[in-house]
Amino acid sequence: MSEPILTLDGLEKNFGALRVTDKVSLDVLPGEIHAVIGPNGAGKTTLIGQISGSLRPDKGRIVFAGHDVTQLSMDKRARAGLARSFQITTILPEFTARENVALAIQARQGHSFHFLKNVSKDEALNAEAGRYLTDLGLGNRADVHAGALSHGEKRSLEIAIALASEPKLLLLDEPMAGTGREETDRLVEILNRLKGRYAMMLVEHDMSAVFALADRISVLVYGAVVATGTPEEIRNDPKVREAYLGEEAA
Amino acid sequence: MTAVASDKQAVATPIFRARVLPAIILAAFALLPPLAMALDDSFLVFFAIRVMIFAIAAVSLALILGFGAMVSFGHAAYIGLGAYCVGILAENGIWEFYISLPVTLLVCGLFAAVTGAISLKTRGVYFIMITLAFGQMAFFTATSLSAYGGDDGLTIWGRTEVFGSSVLSDRTTFYYVVLAFLAGAWWLCATLVNSRFGRVLQGARQSEMRLQAIGIEPYTYRLVAFVIAGMLAGISGALLANAAEFVSPAYMTWHRSGDLIFMVVLGGLGSFAGAVLGATGYLVLEEVLSHVTEHWRLIFGPFLILVVLFARGGLMGLIPGGKRHE
Numbered sequence: 001m002s003e004p005i006l007t008l009d010g011l012e013k014n015f016g017a018l019r020v021t022d023k024v025s026l027d028v029l030p031g032e033i034h035a036v037i038g039p040n041g042a043g044k045t046t047l048i049g050q051i052s053g054s055l056r057p058d059k060g061r062i063v064f065a066g067h068d069v070t071q072l073s074m075d076k077r078a079r080a081g082l083a084r085s086f087q088i089t090t091i092l093p094e095f096t097a098r099e100n101v102a103l104a105i106q107a108r109q110g111h112s113f114h115f116l117k118n119v120s121k122d123e124a125l126n127a128e129a130g131r132y133l134t135d136l137g138l139g140n141r142a143d144v145h146a147g148a149l150s151h152g153e154k155r156s157l158e159i160a161i162a163l164a165s166e167p168k169l170l171l172l173d174e175p176m177a178g179t180g181r182e183e184t185d186r187l188v189e190i191l192n193r194l195k196g197r198y199a200m201m202l203v204e205h206d207m208s209a210v211f212a213l214a215d216r217i218s219v220l221v222y223g224a225v226v227a228t229g230t231p232e233e234i235r236n237d238p239k240v241r242e243a244y245l246g247e248e249a250a
Numbered sequence: 251m252t253a254v255a256s257d258k259q260a261v262a263t264p265i266f267r268a269r270v271l272p273a274i275i276l277a278a279f280a281l282l283p284p285l286a287m288a289l290d291d292s293f294l295v296f297f298a299i300r301v302m303i304f305a306i307a308a309v310s311l312a313l314i315l316g317f318g319a320m321v322s323f324g325h326a327a328y329i330g331l332g333a334y335c336v337g338i339l340a341e342n343g344i345w346e347f348y349i350s351l352p353v354t355l356l357v358c359g360l361f362a363a364v365t366g367a368i369s370l371k372t373r374g375v376y377f378i379m380i381t382l383a384f385g386q387m388a389f390f391t392a393t394s395l396s397a398y399g400g401d402d403g404l405t406i407w408g409r410t411e412v413f414g415s416s417v418l419s420d421r422t423t424f425y426y427v428v429l430a431f432l433a434g435a436w437w438l439c440a441t442l443v444n445s446r447f448g449r450v451l452q453g454a455r456q457s458e459m460r461l462q463a464i465g466i467e468p469y470t471y472r473l474v475a476f477v478i479a480g481m482l483a484g485i486s487g488a489l490l491a492n493a494a495e496f497v498s499p500a501y502m503t504w505h506r507s508g509d510l511i512f513m514v515v516l517g518g519l520g521s522f523a524g525a526v527l528g529a530t531g532y533l534v535l536e537e538v539l540s541h542v543t544e545h546w547r548l549i550f551g552p553f554l555i556l557v558v559l560f561a562r563g564g565l566m567g568l569i570p571g572g573k574r575h576e
Binding site for chain 2: 052075076108116118119
């Protein structure tokens with residue numbers, strides 16, 4: 001049961017002479033929220049890129065659901081059950097919210113070489129997409145163009161899209177980025193509700209959100225993990241206080 | 251409240267775009283021959299055939315350009331290839347449509363598959379340039395076909411036959427055959443963009459990253475669309491060869507590819523009705539202006555620039571309910 005869903009084993013990535021990922025090893029257990037925090041420039045986004053497949057590590061291994069996925073492309077990893085949200089909102093603005101989610105369901109159901117049937121009249125697909133949207137509080141916004149949604153709604157839509165692919169792991173890249181207090185509280189509440197149903201890796205700047213949600217926290221400084229532990233352990237870790245929380249505590 | 255109002259509008263608009271407008275346009279084309287007969291204007295029928303043939307090519311380009319953001323600057327190559335398939339087969343004594351049509355589809359499909367497989371590895375300006383290069387390659391190959399007229403082109407002594415009968419030599423029959431091909435190409439493309447395949451194609455235009463993140467690599471879908479568009483443009487070329495009873499490398503110059511892009515943009519991106527209207531508007535304007543003055547390009551050029559600058563939605567933007575979004 002405690003077999004990790006995701007294991008990073010000695011990941012290294014250099015951009016020229018700059019080491020952005022320095023022997024990162026960590027894992028995510030089933031149903032767990034593992035948060036990764038760190039000051040700006042700590043290499044969080046680069047790490048997310050390597051896990052999701054948009055970047056290749058120079059060294060190390062990524063094992064996902066029992067398979068080595070280090071060399072797999074982003075779309076193959078997604079089909080294996082790794083869903084992600086983006087730090088910069090990445091939705092399909094000309095599609096409605098429902099169409100955005102329906103496309104993720106369609107992708108999960110297999111190839112899309114179906115040429116003749118009108119997909120917008122696929123009631124089963126539309127209904128299923130509607131359920132994910134309702135789950136994320138977007139039920140009454142399903143037929144609005146995604147580009148016309150508010151920023152907070154777009155953030156929720158990204159999560160709905162990720163859930164629609166029925167992932168084994170949710171990779172959330174700063175889901176609260178740019179949202180106001182109220183929206184952040186709503187997203188925290190939503191993620192709390194999903195907690196236990198999905199394993200999640202949460203990269204987030206909002207400390208109150210991280211400490212409210214995470215089962216474990218890893219702290220990344222200059223590309224290396226300086227500490228991993230429960231929120232309580234992290235809060236009391238002198239290395240972390242010095243490297244990261246120190247500036248806020250002071 | 252406002253959300254409900256805009257939802258209603260969003261429902262009314264697609265029905266007009268998807269059903270009413272195409273029906274009006276196709277009906278107008280269908281009624282043209284009797285009207286031309288009443289007016290005793292045979293040029294009108296001749297001209298409308300040309301318009302419909304280019305409309306087929308424009309519709310096929312609209313599929314990849316408007317819905318897949320693939321700005322192919324070599325699309326006229328397929329018109330030329332389709333035309334040469336008919337011309338070269340005829341030169342060798344093969345006139346039957348059941349041979350020339352499959353050969354056209356096969357040749358254009360193969361050319362699109364090979365050039366598309368390479369071109370689609372690139373994006374943006376590079377894609378434009380590489381499709382232009384492949385188009386020019388086809389053009390220069392045609393000019394060097396000395397056995398089939400080379401630079402001068404090739405006269406075809408007749409029209410494609412249907413099981414030994416030369417029904418297509420009748421202008422009105424040929425007119426309705428071309429119209430049927432236009433309606434068929436239009437229906438096919440409209441069906442494609444509304445399918446699961448079409449959603450992937452349109453999604454990839456908006457964000458390739460988003461598609462990869464949900465597990466779809468758009469490359470193969472783009473390539474299939476590119477091949478379908480190439481085959482449809484090939485059909486328009488085969489029809490053009492029959493209409494003109496002549497084949498020439500001029501069919502596949504890069505100017506022609508530019509004309510096709512302009513037809514699609516003039517009509518309004520993201521709409522097949524727009525592509526048909528754009529082809530019509532473009533050719534009518536070209537015809538009218540060239541009668542007014544021999545320096546008609548001096549008027550045509552600036553006009554095209556004005557359309558691009560100020561009429562963003564193209565002709566579809568001028569039609570009530572024709573716009574893509576409110």
